[in-house]
Every structure is written in C-alpha cells, then in structure tokens.
Amino acid sequence: MKEPWRGISVVVDPVCGMNVDPKKTPYKTLYKGKIYYFCSQHCKRMFEENPELYLSRGPQIEM
DSSP states (O other), rough: OOOOOTTTOEEEEETOOOOOTTTTTTOOOETTTEEEOSSHHHHHHHHHOOHHHHHOOOOOOOO
C-alpha cells in the first residue's frame, strides 16, 4: 500500500487548522481519492458531514 504521507512531517487539519502528524493520528478519512488527516474525532466527523465547506473555505475556527 502506498503511503501518501511518507516524507511529510505535518499536515493541516482542514477543519480547525491545527498541525497534525499523519504518521501518528488515528483520525483520517478518504474523500475524492485524497486522504485527509485530523486532530480529533470531532474534526473528522465535522469534515465528513460537509467536506466541501472545509475544502472551499479552509479551516473554520470555532469560538
């Protein structure tokens, strides 16, 4: 299996903008052929509910 994160030290969680280590996080999902990594189950769930929102607008910071 190809590991797309190999050589990448951190990626940005598309929901909250936090830096995430793709080798360590258990939270990831496949969308339109690309793997997205998350800091938490909450961010993963939010992305899965409306991926186009986060892909079009970028991370949404909740206050």
